[in-house]
Amino acid sequence: xxxxxxxxxxxxxxxxxxxxxxxxxxxxxxxxxxxxxxxxxxxxxxxxxxxxxxxxxxxxxxxxxxxxxxxxxxxxxxxxxxxxxxxxxxxxxxxxxxxxxxxxxxxxxxxxxxxxxxxxxxxxxxxxxxxxxxxxxxxxxxxxxxxxxxxxxxxxxxxxxxxxxxxxxxxxxxxxxxxxxxxxxxxxxxxxxxxxxxxxxxxxxxxxxxxxxxxxxxxxxxxxxxxxxxxxxxxxxxxxxxxxxxxxxxxxxxxxxxxxxxxxxxxxxxxxxxxxxxxxxxxxxxxxxxxxxxxxxxxxxxxxxxxxxxxxxxxxxxxxxxxxxxxxxxxxxxxxxxxxxxxxxxxxxxxxxxxxxxxxxxxxxxxxxxxxxxxxxxxxxxxxxxxxxxxxxxxxxxxxxxxxxxxxxxxxxxxxxxxxxxxxxxxxxxxxxxxxxxxxxxxxxxxxxx
Numbered sequence: 001x002x003x004x005x006x007x008x009x010x011x012x013x014x015x016x017x018x019x020x021x022x023x024x025x026x027x028x029x030x031x032x033x034x035x036x037x038x039x040x041x042x043x044x045x046x047x048x049x050x051x052x053x054x055x056x057x058x059x060x061x062x063x064x065x066x067x068x069x070x071x072x073x074x075x076x077x078x079x080x081x082x083x084x085x086x087x088x089x090x091x092x093x094x095x096x097x098x099x100x101x102x103x104x105x106x107x108x109x110x111x112x113x114x115x116x117x118x119x120x121x122x123x124x125x126x127x128x129x130x131x132x133x134x135x136x137x138x139x140x141x142x143x144x145x146x147x148x149x150x151x152x153x154x155x156x157x158x159x160x161x162x163x164x165x166x167x168x169x170x171x172x173x174x175x176x177x178x179x180x181x182x183x184x185x186x187x188x189x190x191x192x193x194x195x196x197x198x199x200x201x202x203x204x205x206x207x208x209x210x211x212x213x214x215x216x217x218x219x220x221x222x223x224x225x226x227x228x229x230x231x232x233x234x235x236x237x238x239x240x241x242x243x244x245x246x247x248x249x250x251x252x253x254x255x256x257x258x259x260x261x262x263x264x265x266x267x268x269x270x271x272x273x274x275x276x277x278x279x280x281x282x283x284x285x286x287x288x289x290x291x292x293x294x295x296x297x298x299x300x301x302x303x304x305x306x307x308x309x310x311x312x313x314x315x316x317x318x319x320x321x322x323x324x325x326x327x328x329x330x331x332x333x334x335x336x337x338x339x340x341x342x343x344x345x346x347x348x349x350x351x352x353x354x355x356x357x358x359x360x361x362x363x364x365x366x367x368x369x370x371x372x373x374x375x376x377x378x379x380x381x382x383x384x385x386x387x388x389x390x391x392x393x394x395x396x397x398x399x400x401x402x403x404x405x406x407x408x409x410x411x412x413x414x415x416x417x418x419x420x421x422x423x424x425x426x427x428x429x430x431x432x433x434x435x436x437x438x439x440x441x442x443x444x445x446x447x448x449x450x
Contacts, residue, residue: 146386149379149382149386150383150395152375153383153395154402154403156372156375156379157372157403158402159368159372159376160368160369160373160375160376161229161403162406162407162410163365163368164177164181164226164234164369165234166365166369167362167365167366167369168226168229170351170362171349171351171352171362171366172348173344173348174223174226174227174230175223175333175336175340176341176342176345177226177369178223178226178337179330180366180369180370181222181369181373181374182222182330182334183330183334184370184371184374185326185370185373186323186326186327188374189320189323189326189327193323198319198323199320200320201317201320201321206312207313207316207324208324208328210310210313211324211325212328213305214305214306215324215325216332217299217301218298218326218329219329219332219333220298220301221294221295221296221299222298222329222333224291224292224294225237225292228240228289228295229288231287231288231291232281232283232285232288232292233281233408234407234411235403235404235408235423236277236278236281236288237288237291237292239274239277239278239422239423240274240277240278240292240293241292241295242397242400242426242429242430243270243271243293244296245266245270245430246296247296247297247300248300248303249263249264251297251301255304259440260436262436262439263433263436263440265436266432267433269425269426269429269432270426270429270433271429272422272425273422273424273425273426273428273429274422275422276419276422276425277419277422277423280416282414282416282419283413317381317385318381318385322381326374393434393437393438394434397427397430400427400430401427404423
């Protein structure tokens with residue numbers, strides 16, 4: 001009886017340490033006698049013995065939740081080491097058995113059988129049981145993780161836009177700055193691949209050929225946006241860039257895709273809002289307007305071409321894909337940049353240093369614009385991997401609002417009431433477009449599944 005009492009107490013303490021549910025069924029046997037431990041033995045009260053039963057019952061002591069720090073016997077604690085998220089024992093079978101020979105002169109055997117309630121690990125991590133009886137540890141707080149990703153995405157985008165405009169205000173050479181930003185992104189990805197911080201995809205001739213088209217359109221979109229930033233206010237460029245869905249629908253329809261009426265109606269406020277914002281823009285400039293519009297065309301064609309040319313390379317994740325597009329874009333852009341404005345870079349550099357006063361400040365601004373250009377794109381790909389396309393579209397729309405407001409406050413750009421109204425209408429139209437597109441994608445997915 002003393003041995004049975006000690007074994008019952010030790011096992012009960014360990015079960016409490018692991019936060020086992022009261023209805024978990026665990027049995028052990030000593031020299032042929034079986035002692036069941038169930039929910040009745042986990043109650044604070046002593047168990048009434050039934051004289052009519054042949055199997056003796058072992059009483060248990062009142063238990064609390066604050067005695068997990070007690071030292072159990074080493075032979076008992078070792079049987080529960082590193083089993084968080086699994087059933088008791090080292091076996092993966094539904095019922096696992098653990099034998100310990102010659103303990104107090106007896107052979108002790110533990111067995112655990114799955115019941116409708118699955119044990120929870122002592123770590124406190126939420127767990128769920130699937131129909132097969134296996135324990136699945138739920139993910140950490142996903143909302144907090146997404147909040148961090150979105151916060152970084154927005155913050156990095158704001159920093160890029162602010163320092164990109166600061167550099168262009170004193171060094172108006174967008175071709176050079178765009179090339180440097182692609183260089184920073186290429187260098188960043190090479191460092192990640194070299195130190196194995198990011199798995200490098202397998203490179204083949206067919207993969208490089210498939211990237212040539214998307215990289216070309218990415219180069220056009222990037223340099224056009226940078227030219228627009230150099231000519232007009234950042235807020236105006238972002239308002240015009242919010243019209244990207246209009247070009248997406250038009251080009252996709254031309255290539256054979258069909259869209260419901262709700263999507264066509266959603267692009268009407270986008271066109272109206274952008275038109276009103278352009279007419280009332282204080283810093284309006286045709287070069288800035290055309291730069292933003294060409295940027296929309298470039299990025300839309302990049303997305304369309306990527307779907308067609310990269311279908312057989314789905315194993316490459318978004319970040320690696322963007323890294324290789326950045327590298328090829330740099331090879332496209334830099335020779336053209338040298339031809340277009342390379343002869344003016346030295347004179348422009350000296351003029352910028354005279355304007356700003358310190359060469360170190362100029363260097364810091366240029367480096368920040370290059371590093372944060374790649375970081376905010378990297379965060380956007382990470383966000384797209386974690387959330388649905390609809391949530392991403394809404395987040396991207398709100399990002400433009402945050403960037404517009406931030407740059408207006410930083411650079412103190414004058415904003416007319418009609419200009420603000422036009423910007424709001426265009427962004428609201430983008431939101432409606434994302435909602436309509438999500439419904440279309442869900443419907444198409446359901447039809448394809450059927």
